[in-house]
Amino acid sequence: MILLDIKNLTLEIESQSGWIKALDKINLVITEGQIHALVGESGSGKSIIVKAIVGAISDRWRITADRMTWRGQDLLKMSVRERRKIIRSDISVIFQNPKSSLDPIVTLGNQLKEVILATNLEKGMFWNRAKQRKKYASELLHRVGIKHHEAYMRSLPHQIPNDICQKFMIAMALASQPKLIIADDPTRGMEITDKSQILKLLTRVNQVRKLSILFVSHDLLAISSMADHMTVLYCGQTVESGRMNQLRRRALHPYTKALLESAPSFRTDLPPKSPLSSLGGTIPTFQHLPIGCRLGPRCPRARRECVKVPEVRRIHEHTYSCHFPLHRDQK
Amino acid sequence: MNDLLSVENLTFENCHGKRWQHKEKRFTLGPVNFSIQAGETLAIVGANGSGKSLLAKLLVGLERPDSGSIYLNERKLEQYDNKHRVLNIRMVFQNSNESLNPGITLGSILEEPLKLNTNLDGRARIIKVEETLRLVGLLPEHRFFYRHMLSDGQKQRVALARAIILNPQVIVADEPFAALDPSVRSQTVNLLMELQRELGLGFIFISHNLGIVRHISDKILVMKHGKVVESGKTEVIFHWPKDEYTKRLVHAHQALINGQD
Numbered sequence: 001m002i003l004l005d006i007k008n009l010t011l012e013i014e015s016q017s018g019w020i021k022a023l024d025k026i027n028l029v030i031t032e033g034q035i036h037a038l039v040g041e042s043g044s045g046k047s048i049i050v051k052a053i054v055g056a057i058s059d060r061w062r063i064t065a066d067r068m069t070w071r072g073q074d075l076l077k078m079s080v081r082e083r084r085k086i087i088r089s090d091i092s093v094i095f096q097n098p099k100s101s102l103d104p105i106v107t108l109g110n111q112l113k114e115v116i117l118a119t120n121l122e123k124g125m126f127w128n129r130a131k132q133r134k135k136y137a138s139e140l141l142h143r144v145g146i147k148h149h150e151a152y153m154r155s156l157p158h159q160i161p162n163d164i165c166q167k168f169m170i171a172m173a174l175a176s177q178p179k180l181i182i183a184d185d186p187t188r189g190m191e192i193t194d195k196s197q198i199l200k201l202l203t204r205v206n207q208v209r210k211l212s213i214l215f216v217s218h219d220l221l222a223i224s225s226m227a228d229h230m231t232v233l234y235c236g237q238t239v240e241s242g243r244m245n246q247l248r249r250r251a252l253h254p255y256t257k258a259l260l261e262s263a264p265s266f267r268t269d270l271p272p273k274s275p276l277s278s279l280g281g282t283i284p285t286f287q288h289l290p291i292g293c294r295l296g297p298r299c300p301r302a303r304r305e306c307v308k309v310p311e312v313r314r315i316h317e318h319t320y321s322c323h324f325p326l327h328r329d330q331k
Numbered sequence: 332m333n334d335l336l337s338v339e340n341l342t343f344e345n346c347h348g349k350r351w352q353h354k355e356k357r358f359t360l361g362p363v364n365f366s367i368q369a370g371e372t373l374a375i376v377g378a379n380g381s382g383k384s385l386l387a388k389l390l391v392g393l394e395r396p397d398s399g400s401i402y403l404n405e406r407k408l409e410q411y412d413n414k415h416r417v418l419n420i421r422m423v424f425q426n427s428n429e430s431l432n433p434g435i436t437l438g439s440i441l442e443e444p445l446k447l448n449t450n451l452d453g454r455a456r457i458i459k460v461e462e463t464l465r466l467v468g469l470l471p472e473h474r475f476f477y478r479h480m481l482s483d484g485q486k487q488r489v490a491l492a493r494a495i496i497l498n499p500q501v502i503v504a505d506e507p508f509a510a511l512d513p514s515v516r517s518q519t520v521n522l523l524m525e526l527q528r529e530l531g532l533g534f535i536f537i538s539h540n541l542g543i544v545r546h547i548s549d550k551i552l553v554m555k556h557g558k559v560v561e562s563g564k565t566e567v568i569f570h571w572p573k574d575e576y577t578k579r580l581v582h583a584h585q586a587l588i589n590g591q592d
Binding site (some may be wrong): 224 | 377378379482483484485512513514515516517518520521524525539541542543545546547565566579580583584586587588589
């Protein structure tokens with residue numbers, strides 16, 4: 001069953017030189033029980049997509065889409081109140097930096113209890129509620145793998161290590177028993193053992209409870225270990241999308257290939273100390289976006305046609321937008 | 332072959348309370364021993380709070396070690412001999428964005444170490460700055476730019492330029508690739524390896540990214556709670572890790588690479 005279906009999502013931001021398309025015709029489909037990765041470098045609009053889905057964007061930005069539905073209901077047409085209700089019960093977001101998105105002056109236990117919906121508790125009289133909440137909270141913490149939950153629930157965010165904070169965030173996300181978790185770069189700046197723990201936790205949650213995960217990151221190593229579908233973004237355009245193993249085996253877009261090759265871990269044949277392949281130049285800023293395919297100036301295969309935005313082409317489940325894709329020169 | 336930089340029994344204690352009172356030990360580093368030769372790369376790996384950055388600071392002389400000694404070209408670096416140290420060991424700081432002064436041009440940022448440590452006159456300094464900018468892949472005109480006009484990758488290049496402008500023999504870098512995006516990161520890695528080959532630098536860096544560590548380093552130092560738990564050649568450590576902690580790190584890394592299991 002399709003949970004989230006986004007087609008041609010465009011988001012425009014006003015600046016001194018007119019309206020800039022921060023997101024340009026983004027397509028994204030998430031089905032039930034899927035781990036979908038959203039990959040892109042900084043400034044590619046990953047976080048804006050997350051905000052657009054949950055409706056946390058500024059009123060001054062112009063947002064249009066052919067289709068943006070949550071289980072068949074149109075998210076853009078409904079009132080703020082209805083939308084909030086859906087997001088409250090069905091979608092949870094794990095934000096980028098756990099320490100800065102938790103309240104610094106409320107204990108973690110209270111913050112966790114706050115997000116537990118009354119509908120998730122057993123029926124009982126009101127004087128049983130506090131006890132039930134506490135029990136539910138400690139169950140959640142056990143589920144995400146926090147052992148000494150009593151001590152941690154009494155402490156404030158600055159007193160505990162980063163990875164425990166992240167686990168608290170995941171516990172909070174799980175508290176409302178959502179259908180979809182959006183994890184916005186949950187493993188940023190973590191060392192590898194903590195990272196693999198968090199990833200295992202998310203994978204387990206996905207398998208046990210049939211939960212979909214939208215995993216937003218630029219860490220390809222983490223993504224390839226857990227995701228089954230991947231969408232690659234560059235400067236607000238969807239570049240390529242498809243099954244993870246297919247993309248890894250045969251990337252059609254030059255940018256996807258460059259991204260995969262920039263991680264030395266993926267390449268066992270690479271002799272140590274040899275130069276890594278990389279694209280020249282840097283990511284353009286939003287004020288100076290190139291016209292047409294935004295990868296144009298950095299692309300090794302760019303030709304004259306690239307000043308027009310390439311159309312989305314499709315081979316089975318694999319979609320890409322490039323005039324001159326790799327591996328398909330014969331045509 | 333002689334060692335470029337060698338460290339013997341380096342220790343550091345972070346104490347709490349006043350000196351004449353009862354000292355409460357909060358953190359002890361070391362003893363640390365290692366040596367590198369010209370053109371070699373040493374990677375320091377470890378958990379947060381294991382003293383990696385502290386070790387880097389001890390090497391460049393930002394902190395004073397309690398005991399132990401550092402030898403550069405088999406000559407002992409004394410604490411008062413800062414001149415010799417700053418000319419030969421330079422540091423690239425963790426956050427290249429915040430380590431550059433936003434109020435002055437890149438030219439003046441790069442000129443500062445030259446003013447303090449060399450006898451070059453104004454014209455020679457500018458020539459040197461332009462030369463260095465070109466060496467790291469920027470344009471000479473970039474010396475008129477300010478920090479906010481550059482992208483992340485370019486800032487990293489400037490931080491690197493500041494480190495190599497005095498023609499040092501050793502560069503110490505604290506997480507130089509952490510804040511960079513993948514495509515820019517591989518550019519920076521290439522640049523570093525190229526500079527190392529050309530100038531014969533010894534390079535010591537701290538990183539969480541084991542993929543890059545494995546790719547560019549010759550030796551690895553694994554740290555945990557201020558102690559060195561394992562050190563040796565990169566390939567040896569990645570193939571036959573001995574210590575429990577190193578095993579965990581390497582296995583976690585392998586599991587991520589091999590993917591869905």
